[in-house]
Amino acid sequence: MNIGFIGLGVMGRPMALRLIDAGHQLTGCVNVSDIDPDLLAAGLRVKEHPAAVAARSEIVITMLPDTPAVERVLLGPDGVLAGIHGGSLIIDMSSISPEATRRFAHRAFEAGCEYLDAPVSGGEAGAEQGSLSIMIGGDDASVQRALPLFEVLGRNIVHVGDIGSGQTCKIANQIVVGLTIEAVAEALVFAARAGADPARVREALLGGFAASKVLETHGERMLQRNFEPGFRSDLHRKDLNLALDAARTLGIALPNTASTLQLFNALAAEPDGGSLDHSALVKVLESLASTRLDG
Amino acid sequence: MNIGFIGLGVMGRPMALRLIDAGHQLTGCVNVSDIDPDLLAAGLRVKEHPAAVAARSEIVITMLPDTPAVERVLLGPDGVLAGIHGGSLIIDMSSISPEATRRFAHRAFEAGCEYLDAPVSGGEAGAEQGSLSIMIGGDDASVQRALPLFEVLGRNIVHVGDIGSGQTCKIANQIVVGLTIEAVAEALVFAARAGADPARVREALLGGFAASKVLETHGERMLQRNFEPGFRSDLHRKDLNLALDAARTLGIALPNTASTLQLFNALAAEPDGGSLDHSALVKVLESLASTRLDG
Numbered sequence: 001m002n003i004g005f006i007g008l009g010v011m012g013r014p015m016a017l018r019l020i021d022a023g024h025q026l027t028g029c030v031n032v033s034d035i036d037p038d039l040l041a042a043g044l045r046v047k048e049h050p051a052a053v054a055a056r057s058e059i060v061i062t063m064l065p066d067t068p069a070v071e072r073v074l075l076g077p078d079g080v081l082a083g084i085h086g087g088s089l090i091i092d093m094s095s096i097s098p099e100a101t102r103r104f105a106h107r108a109f110e111a112g113c114e115y116l117d118a119p120v121s122g123g124e125a126g127a128e129q130g131s132l133s134i135m136i137g138g139d140d141a142s143v144q145r146a147l148p149l150f151e152v153l154g155r156n157i158v159h160v161g162d163i164g165s166g167q168t169c170k171i172a173n174q175i176v177v178g179l180t181i182e183a184v185a186e187a188l189v190f191a192a193r194a195g196a197d198p199a200r201v202r203e204a205l206l207g208g209f210a211a212s213k214v215l216e217t218h219g220e221r222m223l224q225r226n227f228e229p230g231f232r233s234d235l236h237r238k239d240l241n242l243a244l245d246a247a248r249t250l251g252i253a254l255p256n257t258a259s260t261l262q263l264f265n266a267l268a269a270e271p272d273g274g275s276l277d278h279s280a281l282v283k284v285l286e287s288l289a290s291t292r293l294d295g
Numbered sequence: 296m297n298i299g300f301i302g303l304g305v306m307g308r309p310m311a312l313r314l315i316d317a318g319h320q321l322t323g324c325v326n327v328s329d330i331d332p333d334l335l336a337a338g339l340r341v342k343e344h345p346a347a348v349a350a351r352s353e354i355v356i357t358m359l360p361d362t363p364a365v366e367r368v369l370l371g372p373d374g375v376l377a378g379i380h381g382g383s384l385i386i387d388m389s390s391i392s393p394e395a396t397r398r399f400a401h402r403a404f405e406a407g408c409e410y411l412d413a414p415v416s417g418g419e420a421g422a423e424q425g426s427l428s429i430m431i432g433g434d435d436a437s438v439q440r441a442l443p444l445f446e447v448l449g450r451n452i453v454h455v456g457d458i459g460s461g462q463t464c465k466i467a468n469q470i471v472v473g474l475t476i477e478a479v480a481e482a483l484v485f486a487a488r489a490g491a492d493p494a495r496v497r498e499a500l501l502g503g504f505a506a507s508k509v510l511e512t513h514g515e516r517m518l519q520r521n522f523e524p525g526f527r528s529d530l531h532r533k534d535l536n537l538a539l540d541a542a543r544t545l546g547i548a549l550p551n552t553a554s555t556l557q558l559f560n561a562l563a564a565e566p567d568g569g570s571l572d573h574s575a576l577v578k579v580l581e582s583l584a585s586t587r588l589d590g
Contacts (some may be wrong), residue, residue, distance in 0.1 A: 024296050031537035098489060121503040133503040137491075147430040156502025158495055165491040172482035172496050176505035179481070179551070183474030186549050187467035190538065193545050194393060194434075196460040200453055206417040207451025211509030243485065250488050252584035254481050255558070256474070256551050263550070288545035 001025070004057035006073055006080070007094065008023040009032040010226030011120070012063035013151040014127040015093075015153055017042060022152045029053045031066075032073060042278070050074075059089045059149065066238060068094070069098040074104050086112030091146055095119040097242055098164035098171070099249060103139070105163045117163060119170035120154060121177075123231055131155045137165035146229075171246060174239035175257050176280070180214040181259045188222060193291040199223050218279035223293055227276040227282055234274035237264040296320070301330040301345055301368055301375070302389070306415070307358035309333070309422040310388075310448055312337060317447045323438040324348045327359075327368060345369075346378030348574060354444065361533060369399050381407030386441055387492045388429075390414045391460035392537055393466070396432070396545060400458045412458060414465035415449065416472075418526055426450045430468070432460035443463040469534035469554050473573070475509040477555045480577040482504035483517060488586040494518055513574035518588055522571040527568035532559040 003024050005016045020026050020042045021105070027045045028035055035046055047053045050073050054060050060080055064070050070092055074080045080090060090099065090108050092115070099225045105115035111270055116138035126132040133153035136143055143159050150157050176247065188198040202219045205211065240261040248252045266284045267273040273280065286292050298319050300311045308331055315321050315337045322340040323330055330341055342348045345368050349355050355375055359365050365387055369375045375385060385403050387396065387410075400410035411433035421427040427449035431438055438454050445452050455464045482500070483493040486555050497514045500506065516522065534555040542549045561579045564569040568575065 019495060019523050075312070109553050121505075133499060135499045154468050156499065158499035158502075160495045160499060168486050168489040168491040169496045169499050171489075171504045172491075173487040173500050173503060175482040175485065176475075176478050176500060176507075176510065177503075179478030180471075180475055180505070180507065182551055183471050183478065183528065186474070187470040187550055190470065190542065190545075190547065191467040194459075194463040194466075194541060195464040196456050196467075200455045201464045204428060204430045204453035204455060204464050205468050205471060206453065208468060208472075209512070210416075210468045210475070212471075212475065213504045214507070217504070232322075246489060249484065250454050250485075250584070252485065252488050253580075253587070254485060255554050255583070256477055257481055259550050259554055265566075285548075288550070289545070291547070 001059065002003060002027070002057045004053035004060035005063070006032050006060065007063035008035060008039060009063070009065070010124055011127050013039065015063060015122065016044065018130050018152050019149065020044065027053050027056055033136055042153065049078035050080045051078040054080040054088065055082040057088065059091060059146070060084065062090070062092045062094055064094045067100045070094050070096050070104065071100065075107060081107060081111050082291055084111060084113055088261050089114040089116070089142060089145055091116045091118050093120055095170050096167060098167040098246060101164045101167050114145070115163065116142050116146055117166040118150070120144070122174050134158070135160050135166040135169035137161060137163050171239060171243045174236060174241055174281065175254070177214060178236055178240055178260050178264070179256050180212055181218050181278055181281050182263060184215050184219050185222065186287040188219065189282065189285045189289050189291060191288050192293050198293045199279060221277060221279040225249040225294055227280040229275070230277035230279070232274065233264055233276050233278045233280055234266050236278040237261065237268060237274070240264060296354065297322070297352045299348035300358070301327050301348060301355065302358035303330060304358070304360070305419055306422050308334065309419065310358060311339065311578060313425050314444065315339065320375050322348050322351055344373035345375045346373040348563050349375040349379035349383065352383065354386060354441070355379065356495070357387045357389055358384070358565055362395045365389050365391050365399065366395065367527050370402060376402060377408050379406060379408055383388045384409040384411070384437060384440055386411045386413050386474065388415055390465050390534060391462060391464040393541060396459045396462050410438070410458065410459040411441055413441070413445070414461055416468050417449070430455055430461045430464035431463065432456055432458050454542035466538045469531060470538055470549070472509060473531055473535055473555050473559070474575055475550050476576050477558060479510050479514050480517065480580040481524040482523060483514065483588055484577065484580045487588050488584050493588045516572060516574040517577040520589055522575040524570070525572035525574070526535050527569065528559055528562050528571050528573045528575055531573040532556065532563060532569070535559060549571060
């Protein structure tokens with residue numbers, strides 16, 4: 001199938017490679033990403049702007065860092081909607097605002113196109129291995145049309161609901177992951193400061209109701225001081241900002257999301273703090289306790 | 296072995312039954328618990344006060360609701376230390392203050408006895424099945440002496456460190472569980488209010504880094520409105536109060552433990568809120584969003 005793929009960064013690059021390996025003809029775009037030589041060697045075609053990519057694609061996938069980038073690529077001059085044929089399908093796999101998503105989808109529908117929001121979780125490793133979780137908003141027919149592509153990219157593929165529901169689900173995911181990282185950090189720093197060995201505490205907690213992927217993975221990172229991303233803390237900060245923006249629009253209170261975002265802000269205030277893995281949030285809790293997990 | 300068991304409540308009763316089934320001679324105490332007829336039928340002996348229980352036991356286990364109850368049973372008139380022989384071992388399996396624990400242990404050492412703090416997690420079901428997590432503070436020799444009993448009661452048995460470390464670990468456990476319940480509640484309420492199906496969101500999140508025992512178990516309870524304990528929210532409130540008491544003594548900040556305790560206080564303010572399962576914390580988040588997960 002002719003697929004446009006716009007946003008060939010840390011996540012988009014391995015996803016595009018998997019789609020090429022699965023036999024699809026992919027077209028990328030020079031004015032959005034630097035194009036990796038591996039992609040060109042694999043057969044990626046390159047056009048000068050998103051409109052030209054869209055003009056030769058039945059399906060256009062976007063995988064971009066934030067809401068303004070998606071807006072520019074879809075609605076800007078020489079954007080996707082300026083070149084796309086009626087009947088094409090746009091799949092936005094970026095993690096962006098659910099509200100803006102509904103606006104972009106509306107514009108796509110006006111152009112006679114289909115639209116899905118399908119953000120992912122699972123990180124670079126998941127993108128490489130095709131084991132991403134994919135959270136989808138949109139109508140059934142479009143989901144069926146996209147399913148063969150999703151199956152190349154991910155394993156836990158859930159159609160959550162209408163347009164925007166994929167983004168809402170991704171925000172819910174980031175709330176749980178961020179607040180669980182904060183919880184594990186508070187607990188391990190507390191235990192260390194109270195004189196217990198945080199590694200043994202982690203081990204004991206893995207056996208009961210405190211068990212989580214985060215305690216397993218990020219807890220281990222905190223103990224090993226391994227803060228190479230993984231997932232950059234400033235991307236998590238962006239996601240919690242999306243949560244609080246949506247909460248303000250909805251008129252609801254998310255108290256621990258709000259306080260956890262403040263702690264991510266404090267991490268961002270440290271030199272290079274924003275480029276560390278999100279498990280580095282433990283450094284902020286350590287500074288609030290004048291202690292370190294590694295003694 | 297002659298074992299004294301003081302505190303035959305929801306947790307203590309099934310633990311005592313397992314120890315009797317394993318061939319031990321148990322002695323309980325009428326002035327602390329109402330004695331269950333099943334225990335008497337199984338062969339429990341009963342004395343009039345903790346001193347008399349201790350006088351005929353090599354090992355005395357306490358399983359009591361809070362710090363003042365343990366203080367009364369150990370140090371009060373006719374308490375354990377008034378009757379115990381030198382060389383005996385006291386194992387406190389209650390969840391109480393680490394600081395008070397060090398004081399109680401010191402008094403036991405002065406009386407020529409050994410002491411372990413060994414709080415558990417896993418709830419009534421874990422107590423019945425002998426699958427508790429046991430978090431132990433104290434010296435190696437005492438742990439070795441108690442191990443055959445711990446193996447009757449639990450599966451994940453971790454010697455965390457010195458006296459008080461078991462209690463510190465249990466508090467760390469309750470921080471993680473409480474804050475993860477709060478995180479799942481914020482995320483599901485947010486998703487429901489934003490128009491997504493919270494059951495599908497939970498399903499999608501179980502496939503990635505947001506996965507946890509709490510999302511699995513308590514998340515399901517929130518969706519099913521099954522708030523029969525399980526673990527009573529006012530016991531979790533007690534545990535988070537222990538965390539903040541210890542944090543004040545240590546001079547450290549636990550921001551999300553503090554805010555989550557406020558939300559548990561709000562649950563306790565509802566009629567019967569304190570007697571509901573701790574997953575009922577979602578009701579507080581729902582009221583902050585004027586929404587309910589079940590529509």
